[in-house]
Amino acid sequence: MNIRIFNSREDLNATAAAVIAGLLLTKPQAMLGLATGSTPIGIYQHLADMYRKGQVSFARAFAVNLDEYVGLSQDHPQSYRRFMNEHLFQHIDIPIAHTRVPDGNALDLAAECAAHEQAILDHGHVDLQLLGIGHNGHIGFNEPGRSLTGSTHVVDLEERTRTANARFFGHIDAVPKQAITMGVGTILKAKQIVLVAFGADKADIIKQALTGPVTTECPASLLQCHPNVLILLDQEAGGWF
Numbered sequence: 205m206n207i208r209i210f211n212s213r214e215d216l217n218a219t220a221a222a223v224i225a226g227l228l229l230t231k232p233q234a235m236l237g238l239a240t241g242s243t244p245i246g247i248y249q250h251l252a253d254m255y256r257k258g259q260v261s262f263a264r265a266f267a268v269n270l271d272e273y274v275g276l277s278q279d280h281p282q283s284y285r286r287f288m289n290e291h292l293f294q295h296i297d298i299p300i301a302h303t304r305v306p307d308g309n310a311l312d313l314a315a316e317c318a319a320h321e322q323a324i325l326d327h328g329h330v331d332l333q334l335l336g337i338g339h340n341g342h343i344g345f346n347e348p349g350r351s352l353t354g355s356t357h358v359v360d361l362e363e364r365t366r367t368a369n370a371r372f373f374g375h376i377d378a379v380p381k382q383a384i385t386m387g388v389g390t391i392l393k394a395k396q397i398v399l400v401a402f403g404a405d406k407a408d409i410i411k412q413a414l415t416g417p418v419t420t421e422c423p424a425s426l427l428q429c430h431p432n433v434l435i436l437l438d439q440e441a442g443g444w445f
Protein backbone atom coordinates (compact mmCIF):
# COMPACT_ATOMS: atom_id res chain seq x y z
CA MET A 205 0.00 0.00 0.00
CA ASN A 206 1.16 3.47 -0.84
CA ILE A 207 0.34 5.74 2.12
CA ARG A 208 0.63 9.52 1.84
CA ILE A 209 0.01 11.98 4.63
CA PHE A 210 -0.78 15.63 3.96
CA ASN A 211 -0.48 18.76 6.07
CA SER A 212 -3.39 20.34 4.26
CA ARG A 213 -6.68 18.84 3.16
CA GLU A 214 -6.52 21.12 0.16
CA ASP A 215 -3.33 19.39 -1.03
CA LEU A 216 -4.85 15.99 -0.32
CA ASN A 217 -7.98 16.82 -2.34
CA ALA A 218 -5.87 18.21 -5.19
CA THR A 219 -3.74 15.06 -5.23
CA ALA A 220 -6.76 12.74 -5.33
CA ALA A 221 -8.33 14.82 -8.11
CA ALA A 222 -5.05 14.76 -10.05
CA VAL A 223 -4.90 10.96 -9.81
CA ILE A 224 -8.43 10.70 -11.24
CA ALA A 225 -7.76 13.30 -13.94
CA GLY A 226 -4.49 11.56 -14.83
CA LEU A 227 -6.33 8.28 -15.34
CA LEU A 228 -8.84 9.99 -17.65
CA LEU A 229 -6.00 11.47 -19.72
CA THR A 230 -4.59 8.01 -20.40
CA LYS A 231 -7.99 6.27 -20.53
CA PRO A 232 -10.84 8.70 -21.33
CA GLN A 233 -13.41 5.87 -21.26
CA ALA A 234 -12.37 4.72 -17.76
CA MET A 235 -14.97 3.56 -15.29
CA LEU A 236 -14.70 5.47 -12.02
CA GLY A 237 -16.02 3.92 -8.84
CA LEU A 238 -17.30 6.81 -6.75
CA ALA A 239 -18.09 7.33 -3.08
CA THR A 240 -20.35 9.58 -1.04
CA GLY A 241 -20.14 10.91 2.53
CA SER A 242 -18.42 14.13 3.56
CA THR A 243 -14.91 12.91 2.70
CA PRO A 244 -14.95 13.09 -1.14
CA ILE A 245 -16.75 16.44 -1.42
CA GLY A 246 -13.53 18.46 -1.70
CA ILE A 247 -12.15 16.05 -4.30
CA TYR A 248 -15.29 16.50 -6.38
CA GLN A 249 -14.96 20.29 -6.09
CA HIS A 250 -11.40 20.02 -7.40
CA LEU A 251 -12.51 17.84 -10.31
CA ALA A 252 -15.26 20.32 -11.17
CA ASP A 253 -12.69 23.16 -11.09
CA MET A 254 -10.34 21.19 -13.31
CA TYR A 255 -13.18 20.57 -15.76
CA ARG A 256 -14.08 24.29 -15.81
CA LYS A 257 -10.45 25.12 -16.57
CA GLY A 258 -10.39 22.60 -19.42
CA GLN A 259 -7.89 20.36 -17.62
CA VAL A 260 -10.05 17.22 -17.68
CA SER A 261 -13.04 15.86 -19.55
CA PHE A 262 -15.45 13.19 -18.42
CA ALA A 263 -17.30 13.06 -21.75
CA ARG A 264 -16.31 9.45 -22.40
CA ALA A 265 -15.98 8.34 -18.78
CA PHE A 266 -18.33 6.09 -16.81
CA ALA A 267 -19.17 6.31 -13.12
CA VAL A 268 -20.58 3.68 -10.83
CA ASN A 269 -21.35 4.37 -7.19
CA LEU A 270 -20.65 2.23 -4.17
CA ASP A 271 -23.98 2.36 -2.44
CA GLU A 272 -27.42 3.85 -1.85
CA TYR A 273 -29.96 3.88 0.97
CA VAL A 274 -32.92 1.56 0.60
CA GLY A 275 -36.28 3.30 0.44
CA LEU A 276 -35.14 6.76 -0.66
CA SER A 277 -36.33 8.07 -3.99
CA GLN A 278 -33.59 9.31 -6.29
CA ASP A 279 -34.56 12.93 -5.68
CA HIS A 280 -34.71 12.59 -1.88
CA PRO A 281 -32.37 15.26 -0.42
CA GLN A 282 -30.24 12.57 1.26
CA SER A 283 -30.18 10.03 -1.56
CA TYR A 284 -26.72 9.29 -2.84
CA ARG A 285 -27.98 9.79 -6.43
CA ARG A 286 -28.89 13.35 -5.53
CA PHE A 287 -25.57 13.79 -3.67
CA MET A 288 -23.65 12.74 -6.77
CA ASN A 289 -25.68 14.96 -9.09
CA GLU A 290 -25.26 17.99 -6.82
CA HIS A 291 -21.62 17.51 -5.83
CA LEU A 292 -20.20 16.27 -9.12
CA PHE A 293 -22.26 15.18 -12.10
CA GLN A 294 -24.04 18.47 -12.78
CA HIS A 295 -20.72 20.35 -12.70
CA ILE A 296 -18.90 18.19 -15.26
CA ASP A 297 -19.52 16.83 -18.76
CA ILE A 298 -20.18 13.19 -17.91
CA PRO A 299 -23.30 11.97 -19.77
CA ILE A 300 -25.84 11.11 -17.06
CA ALA A 301 -26.53 7.85 -18.93
CA HIS A 302 -22.91 6.92 -18.15
CA THR A 303 -23.55 7.19 -14.41
CA ARG A 304 -25.01 4.52 -12.17
CA VAL A 305 -26.05 4.83 -8.54
CA PRO A 306 -27.99 1.83 -7.19
CA ASP A 307 -31.75 2.47 -7.10
CA GLY A 308 -32.64 2.11 -3.43
CA ASN A 309 -36.30 2.46 -4.27
CA ALA A 310 -36.38 -0.46 -6.71
CA LEU A 311 -39.32 -2.84 -6.18
CA ASP A 312 -37.04 -5.82 -6.67
CA LEU A 313 -33.91 -5.03 -4.67
CA ALA A 314 -32.22 -8.33 -5.50
CA ALA A 315 -32.63 -7.64 -9.21
CA GLU A 316 -31.28 -4.12 -8.71
CA CYS A 317 -28.20 -5.51 -6.93
CA ALA A 318 -27.63 -7.95 -9.80
CA ALA A 319 -28.07 -5.15 -12.34
CA HIS A 320 -25.50 -3.01 -10.54
CA GLU A 321 -22.97 -5.81 -10.56
CA GLN A 322 -23.74 -6.58 -14.21
CA ALA A 323 -23.25 -2.93 -15.22
CA ILE A 324 -19.67 -3.18 -13.96
CA LEU A 325 -19.09 -6.54 -15.63
CA ASP A 326 -20.47 -5.18 -18.93
CA HIS A 327 -17.83 -2.48 -18.80
CA GLY A 328 -15.11 -4.94 -17.80
CA HIS A 329 -14.01 -3.55 -14.45
CA VAL A 330 -13.80 -0.42 -12.33
CA ASP A 331 -10.56 1.35 -13.21
CA LEU A 332 -10.30 3.43 -10.05
CA GLN A 333 -12.40 3.03 -6.94
CA LEU A 334 -12.56 5.98 -4.57
CA LEU A 335 -13.33 5.05 -0.94
CA GLY A 336 -13.98 6.72 2.38
CA ILE A 337 -14.12 4.71 5.59
CA GLY A 338 -16.71 4.41 8.34
CA HIS A 339 -15.71 4.59 12.01
CA ASN A 340 -16.31 0.85 12.30
CA GLY A 341 -14.11 0.11 9.26
CA HIS A 342 -16.90 -0.20 6.75
CA ILE A 343 -16.20 0.49 3.09
CA GLY A 344 -19.21 1.29 0.97
CA PHE A 345 -21.81 0.02 3.43
CA ASN A 346 -20.06 -3.31 4.09
CA GLU A 347 -20.48 -3.51 7.83
CA PRO A 348 -18.12 -5.53 10.09
CA GLY A 349 -19.24 -9.06 10.92
CA ARG A 350 -18.32 -12.72 11.04
CA SER A 351 -18.63 -12.84 7.26
CA LEU A 352 -18.84 -10.45 4.34
CA THR A 353 -20.72 -10.65 1.05
CA GLY A 354 -18.69 -10.54 -2.15
CA SER A 355 -21.04 -8.92 -4.64
CA THR A 356 -23.57 -6.09 -4.57
CA HIS A 357 -26.23 -6.81 -1.94
CA VAL A 358 -28.69 -5.36 0.54
CA VAL A 359 -27.22 -4.77 3.99
CA ASP A 360 -28.69 -3.92 7.41
CA LEU A 361 -26.99 -0.79 8.69
CA GLU A 362 -25.38 -0.81 12.13
CA GLU A 363 -26.79 1.58 14.73
CA ARG A 364 -23.36 3.25 14.83
CA THR A 365 -23.47 3.89 11.09
CA ARG A 366 -27.01 5.25 11.28
CA THR A 367 -26.01 7.49 14.19
CA ALA A 368 -22.95 8.80 12.29
CA ASN A 369 -25.10 9.58 9.27
CA ALA A 370 -27.99 11.05 11.28
CA ARG A 371 -26.26 14.45 10.95
CA PHE A 372 -27.41 14.56 7.35
CA PHE A 373 -31.01 13.53 8.13
CA GLY A 374 -31.68 15.67 11.20
CA HIS A 375 -32.74 12.70 13.33
CA ILE A 376 -31.70 9.06 13.54
CA ASP A 377 -35.29 7.88 13.00
CA ALA A 378 -35.12 9.35 9.50
CA VAL A 379 -32.00 7.34 8.58
CA PRO A 380 -32.87 4.25 6.52
CA LYS A 381 -32.17 0.90 8.17
CA GLN A 382 -30.89 -0.75 5.02
CA ALA A 383 -28.72 0.07 2.02
CA ILE A 384 -27.60 -1.46 -1.24
CA THR A 385 -23.82 -1.71 -1.39
CA MET A 386 -21.19 -3.09 -3.70
CA GLY A 387 -19.67 -6.09 -1.97
CA VAL A 388 -16.09 -6.25 -0.79
CA GLY A 389 -15.41 -8.56 -3.75
CA THR A 390 -16.81 -5.95 -6.13
CA ILE A 391 -14.57 -3.32 -4.56
CA LEU A 392 -11.44 -5.49 -4.58
CA LYS A 393 -11.86 -6.19 -8.31
CA ALA A 394 -11.14 -2.53 -9.11
CA LYS A 395 -7.77 -2.02 -10.84
CA GLN A 396 -6.81 0.73 -8.44
CA ILE A 397 -8.25 1.82 -5.11
CA VAL A 398 -7.84 5.27 -3.55
CA LEU A 399 -8.94 5.45 0.09
CA VAL A 400 -9.23 8.87 1.70
CA ALA A 401 -9.67 9.72 5.39
CA PHE A 402 -9.68 12.97 7.33
CA GLY A 403 -9.73 13.82 11.00
CA ALA A 404 -8.69 12.47 14.39
CA ASP A 405 -11.90 10.47 14.70
CA LYS A 406 -10.70 8.24 11.84
CA ALA A 407 -7.14 7.68 13.18
CA ASP A 408 -7.87 4.52 15.20
CA ILE A 409 -9.82 2.74 12.49
CA ILE A 410 -7.28 3.71 9.82
CA LYS A 411 -4.46 2.31 11.95
CA GLN A 412 -6.44 -0.89 12.52
CA ALA A 413 -7.33 -1.23 8.83
CA LEU A 414 -3.79 -0.66 7.56
CA THR A 415 -1.70 -2.36 10.24
CA GLY A 416 -4.05 -4.76 12.04
CA PRO A 417 -5.07 -8.27 10.99
CA VAL A 418 -7.01 -8.81 7.79
CA THR A 419 -10.44 -9.59 9.16
CA THR A 420 -14.10 -9.31 8.23
CA GLU A 421 -14.48 -7.49 11.57
CA CYS A 422 -12.75 -4.56 9.86
CA PRO A 423 -13.84 -4.64 6.20
CA ALA A 424 -11.28 -1.99 5.19
CA SER A 425 -8.49 -4.32 6.36
CA LEU A 426 -9.18 -6.46 3.27
CA LEU A 427 -7.61 -3.66 1.23
CA GLN A 428 -4.28 -5.01 2.51
CA CYS A 429 -4.83 -7.85 0.00
CA HIS A 430 -5.15 -5.53 -3.01
CA PRO A 431 -2.06 -4.90 -5.14
CA ASN A 432 -2.73 -1.25 -6.01
CA VAL A 433 -4.05 0.83 -3.13
CA LEU A 434 -3.27 4.50 -2.53
CA ILE A 435 -4.15 5.80 0.95
CA LEU A 436 -4.46 9.57 1.34
CA LEU A 437 -4.66 10.86 4.91
CA ASP A 438 -4.44 14.17 6.68
CA GLN A 439 -2.18 14.55 9.73
CA GLU A 440 -5.06 13.92 12.13
CA ALA A 441 -6.02 10.60 10.56
CA GLY A 442 -2.47 9.46 9.77
CA GLY A 443 -0.25 11.17 12.35
CA TRP A 444 0.37 7.82 14.08
CA PHE A 445 2.09 6.48 10.94
Ligand code: GLP
Pocket residue numbers: 239240241242243244270271335336337338339343344345365369
Ligand atom coordinates in the same frame (compact mmCIF):
# COMPACT_ATOMS: atom_id res chain seq x y z
C1 GLP B 1 -21.12 6.30 4.59
C2 GLP B 1 -20.79 5.81 3.19
C3 GLP B 1 -19.34 5.43 3.06
C4 GLP B 1 -18.46 6.51 3.63
C5 GLP B 1 -18.77 6.67 5.09
C6 GLP B 1 -17.90 7.71 5.78
O1 GLP B 1 -21.44 5.31 5.47
N1 GLP B 1 -21.60 4.70 2.80
O2 GLP B 1 -19.05 5.20 1.69
O3 GLP B 1 -17.12 6.18 3.45
O4 GLP B 1 -20.12 7.06 5.22
O5 GLP B 1 -18.49 8.96 5.65
P1 GLP B 1 -17.77 10.33 5.88
O6 GLP B 1 -16.91 10.54 4.68
O7 GLP B 1 -18.88 11.34 5.95
O8 GLP B 1 -17.00 10.20 7.14
